[in-house]
Structures are given as structure tokens and as C-alpha cells.
Amino acid sequence: MEKPPEKARRSIGAKRNPDSADAIRDAAEAVLLEVGYAGFSIEAVARRARAGKPTIYRWWPSKAALLLDVYQRQKRDIDYADTGSVEEDMFRFLKSLFRQWRETPAGSIFRSFVAEAQSDETASAALADYMRERRAHNGRMVERAKARGEVAAGIDSALVADLLSSYAWIHLLTNRLDEDDETIRKAVQVIVKGLLAGGT
Amino acid sequence: MEKPPEKARRSIGAKRNPDSADAIRDAAEAVLLEVGYAGFSIEAVARRARAGKPTIYRWWPSKAALLLDVYQRQKRDIDYADTGSVEEDMFRFLKSLFRQWRETPAGSIFRSFVAEAQSDETASAALADYMRERRAHNGRMVERAKARGEVAAGIDSALVADLLSSYAWIHLLTNRLDEDDETIRKAVQVIVKGLLAGGT
């Protein structure tokens, strides 16, 4: 990630300095990636960004707010391709999500955010909103499949999205993002085909 | 829960005082339940238990160790009944787990433990061990169903247990333990029957 600036920035007058805001966000991301949530403190971010603590507190009311900001800044490069098969869609989704969580700061950041939400009300509310949006968004995979008759009409697409997210979460939170393709595929197959004997 | 003891205990000689150990565990549980993970500090537990901090650190090497101890002391009253239907077994399991998490300190404690595991290596390792054991244990529901031919032989029972746990976790961690029976049942149905059209 970015290096700490050689020289501290200064005020640019009676308005917010966007360089400082960027430096703080970059520093927060770098700290999370390099020393993890355990070392993520406002002081550490301020040191890294060569910014004053009041500058952080002026624009982000809490650690949770800074975390959320950093998480939302993450670019999403998740595979939402419509392959015509809901099973394949779900497999690709999970695989690319695991990959993004493994290979970018996104996983570390999201883990921290979930942890923060367990003790901070603000973070908890933001997480609830975020997850609601994710369920709706990921549910589209199922809706598409319903539209072409692949999936039964009675299926609650948000619920299926919930199951998918759940599977991803628990793997993120317990350091199991390195599952091989076959395992992920089998998990998707259980959701798609169920586990009963005698089926297809 | 218990009240803080009126008088501090004293040494009972050159061996561990079980009263102190109990008081510390009780206090830890009470602090977690009353002020939550945010207020869970070794100092707060020591105050509540009228114990010295060194006494805590002597027997529990870290906050995570104390958390794990307290969680494992929780009585499990989960419904593992064998109803002859894997769908009914899973529904009862989830419903009773949600209930226990809602109505006892277990949910609050486990949430804290998962959060702690996101920044503490010891807690993370303990959580991984614990979840491995849970997958094996919950997988028995599926194994039973396989034995009677209800579930296809190719199904990985640990993977199904993982899906069940995942669904429970995300509901715990995002304050959604109050799902009604129908929602839980539909989630289980997706796992059991899949979501394809044209099935049973």
C-alpha cells in the first residue's frame, strides 16, 4: 500500500484538506492489512498518516465509522456472471469472493468490521443495513434462475442469499478461505440440489 | 447471576482456591451479560469477583482463555433428538440453538468469543478447534439419516453441519435470533431439498 508521507501536510485554509482524508483512509487500510484488527488504533492510523488525532475525530466520529468508510471504499470485483446455471453462478460467486477476501485488504477489513459490530452499536446497525443490501443483491442470482424456471417459484431468494453469505462469513471468520474448488462446489450443490437420496 | 461476594476470599494455603475460580467465572459471565463484550475487561471481572488481577492471570493466560472457559461452562440444552426425519432434526436443532442463544448468556458469550478470535491468535485457534468438534458432532444428524437411506451416500455430513452452523452464526452476529419458525423451516428445507424446480 502507500508509504507514510515524508512530510506532514498542513492546513490548506478554512476547508477540509482532501489529502489528509486520503492519507488517513490509506493509513487505516494499511494498518488493518499489516497488523490486523488487533493493532488497529486511531493513534496507529494517525501516526501512519502523519495526521493529528483531532483531524481524524473531526471527520470520523468513531473507529467504527472509519472502518465502515474504508470498507465501503474497497472495490468489488466479484463474479456476478449469468452463466445460465444457478449452481455455476453460485460457485463462481463464492470462489471469487473467497479470492477477493484472501488477496486484497477487503477480507481483513470486513473481519474487523464484523468484530467491531459485536461491541459497537453504530457498526452493528451499519452492518445490518449492509447485509440487507447484500441479501437483496445476491438474491438476484436466484431470481434469474426462477425467471427461467430453473428454480422453484416458492423459493425465498433472500433466504438462499443468506445461506450463501453465511457460508462465506464463517469461512472468513475462522480462517478457512483456502477451501479448494471441489469443497465449494459441493457446498453449492447441497444448496441447489439438497441432500435427499433418490433425487437427480 | 451471583452477587459480588461481601468479603474477599483469602488464600486457603498452598493450593488453588476453588471459590476464587468460581467467583471469577461467575463474575466474567455476569459482566458479559450485563455490560457486554465492550465492558468485558480483566479489571472489571476482578472488581466484580473481589479477586486480584494476578489471581486471574495466574490461571487464565489471556482474556480469550477466560472467555473460552466461560463459554464451555455453559450448559448445552440443544435438541439433538432423533425424530427419524433429518429435516425435523435440523429444524429442532436450529430452533433450540437460537433459543438458547437468545435466552441464556451463551449467545452473548459466544459472540464475544468470535469477536475476540478476530484479533487474538489464541482465541482463533481455540475457536477453530471448537468448530471442528461441532461439525463432527452436528454431522451425526446427517450420518443417522444416511444410515437409514434418507440422505444420499455421497453427501459430506461435515459440510452440511458447516452450512447449519453458518446460518446460525450469521444470525447471532447480526442480531437476527428472533426468526420465526417458518423462516427457519424454509432455510432447512432449502438445505434438505435444494431449490430446484421439478423436485418433490
Added chain:
DNA sequence: CTCCATCGAAACGGTACGTTCCGTTAAATA
């Protein structure tokens, strides 16, 4: 030209960390 919100820096009081001493207690050991 004056006002004023911003900047980084430094310091504040407060809390919790994990550790080290202390005097007291009583079991274990010789």
C-alpha cells in the same frame, strides 16, 4: 484586511493492559 475553519503537534485525564511487589494464609513436606 480581518475572520475563521482547518491543519499537525503536544499534552491532558481516564481506563485497561499485563507485571511486580507485598503481607497473609494454610496445606504440604520433612
Added chain:
DNA sequence: TATTTAACGGAACGTACCGTTTCGATGGAG
């Protein structure tokens, strides 16, 4: 029985981070 040993609660330590306040310098807005 006399001595050793280890646990106890309590107090204090230095470190780290919290969130806040004060400061002088900066430079755009009125």
C-alpha cells in the same frame, strides 16, 4: 512439630490507547 511452598487479595508500576483540549501556523472567504 517446624519449615517450606504456593496461593490469596491488594496496591502500585510502566505502557498503550482512548477521546478531548489547547496551541500556533495556514490560507480561503467575506
